[in-house]
Amino acid sequence: MARPPVICGMGRSGTTLIKALVMTGADVVIYPEPRHTCLGRALDLLEEVRELYGRRGPGWQAMGEGRVEQILAYILRQVLCGIAGNSDPVRCSSRLHWGVKQPNGERHFDRLEGVLGNMAPFYLYCCREPLGVYESYLVMEWGDLVPKAFLKKLKESLETVLRMLEVAPGRTVLLPVHLLSAEVGYRRQAVGQLFRTLGITPADRTEEFVESWPPANTRDQAPAPSRVFPEKVRELLDRLARMLISNRLVERCNELISRHNLTSLHAP
Numbered sequence: 001m002a003r004p005p006v007i008c009g010m011g012r013s014g015t016t017l018i019k020a021l022v023m024t025g026a027d028v029v030i031y032p033e034p035r036h037t038c039l040g041r042a043l044d045l046l047e048e049v050r051e052l053y054g055r056r057g058p059g060w061q062a063m064g065e066g067r068v069e070q071i072l073a074y075i076l077r078q079v080l081c082g083i084a085g086n087s088d089p090v091r092c093s094s095r096l097h098w099g100v101k102q103p104n105g106e107r108h109f110d111r112l113e114g115v116l117g118n119m120a121p122f123y124l125y126c127c128r129e130p131l132g133v134y135e136s137y138l139v140m141e142w143g144d145l146v147p148k149a150f151l152k153k154l155k156e157s158l159e160t161v162l163r164m165l166e167v168a169p170g171r172t173v174l175l176p177v178h179l180l181s182a183e184v185g186y187r188r189q190a191v192g193q194l195f196r197t198l199g200i201t202p203a204d205r206t207e208e209f210v211e212s213w214p215p216a217n218t219r220d221q222a223p224a225p226s227r228v229f230p231e232k233v234r235e236l237l238d239r240l241a242r243m244l245i246s247n248r249l250v251e252r253c254n255e256l257i258s259r260h261n262l263t264s265l266h267a268p
Contacts (some may be wrong), residue, residue: 008105009126012136014177014216019101025200073119147236
């Protein structure tokens with residue numbers, strides 16, 4: 001059984017785009033994002049199962065820890081398949097590679113590591129320029145965050161990424177979506193590296209997707225947020241500059257990325 005990829009990152013950072021990319025591979029299903037509480041509740045269930053395993057007799061214990069983790073991963077897959085309400089669950093359940101797209105799913109990192117152990121996921125963390133993410137938030141009916149609240153979410157997300165890179169460097173891939181959109185040669189190289197990391201075989205549609213790379217998080221009828229909310233955008237830029245200087249989060253991320261030979265947050 002292959003480790004599942006969890007496509008995560010700040011909402012509006014390109015998680016839908018990366019999900020569509022990964023699903024172009026052969027024998028892959030990525031379950032659509034459940035409601036924000038569902039993955040946490042699924043992990044509640046798995047933690048109970050794992051605790052029961054620890055209290056059971058020799059029958060369970062004879063299976064060994066690795067086998068139990070495979071069972072827990074299988075249960076998680078079936079729960080996600082059920083949440084997705086897929087019209088063909090048997091076919092989807094038979095795919096070799098599976099995963100889930102969950103914006104802000106990095107907040108479940110510690111629990112996923114603890115429950116799944118040797119079956120813990122690959123983490124595909126989507127990065128996008130913070131101002132672009134914020135502007136995309138502002139045009140959503142649910143996204144009218146004041147700059148202070150947005151930056152608090154961003155800071156928590158980046159701090160989690162630092163821990164992910166330290167704890168699971170070989171399974172954490174940072175995907176700078178805004179850079180992937182810029183140049184097809186770099187995009188092709190980064191996508192090839194991503195599929196090799198996941199052990200997924202690209203298909204003909206993968207190259208087609210890479211060539212025609214759609215823009216991330218566009219809304220045809222959306223007004224330009226910098227015109228609609230100019231005071232919020234200006235305040236965000238000021239706060240963002242102070243936050244990045246004071247916390248050195250991006251610099252620390254790039255130091256770890258370079259050390260582990262992962263994709264950089266900056267242009268190639």
